[in-house]
Amino acid sequence: MRLAQGIVINKEDTFGLLKFSALRREVFLQNEDGTVSSEVKERTYDLKSKAQGRMIQVSIPASVPLKTFDYNAEVTIINPVADTVANATFRGADVDWYIKADDIVLKEAQKPPQKPKKDELDNEK
Known part of the structure; x- marks a missing residue:
């Protein structure tokens, strides 16, 4: 089941304040025969979340270049979406977020770029 x-x-x-930690894993595409290819599908990064009080994992497409930010650099995520995967069990379902x-x-x-102050504009004239 998926949303x-x-x-x-x-x-x-x-999430509150987010700080970069590290690359957690790379997910690779599969070949037609079911073997793992060398082409990366997505990358998952560990980010420290102040509001959650713990590390969160965020996946981004492989089309985005590899992130090599400094440890604890303040970051933001663009267009985040939470989703689930549920697997039926004999006692109900296991859900992963x-x-x-x-x-x-x-x-x-x-x-955003800051506009020059009025004094700075007057000095340029």
Whole structure:
């Protein structure tokens, strides 16, 4: 069972401050014969979440370049979605949650450019 579109997340309320930890794993595509190929499908990173009080794992597509941020660098995730996978058991179901995003970027990169102050504009004239 899967949620049709996943659950869209309010990043700030759900995760709070996020700090980069490390690459956790790479998921590879399978060949037609069922063997694992050398082509990466997605990468999962460990991020420290202040609001959750623990490490979270966030997966991003392999089309996004490998992230090599400094340890504890403040980051933000772009368009995060939580989803589930449920597997039926004899006693009900086991449900696993996961978080996917379009990208992980440094927090400074998200700040909008600042407009020059009036004094700075007057000095340029």
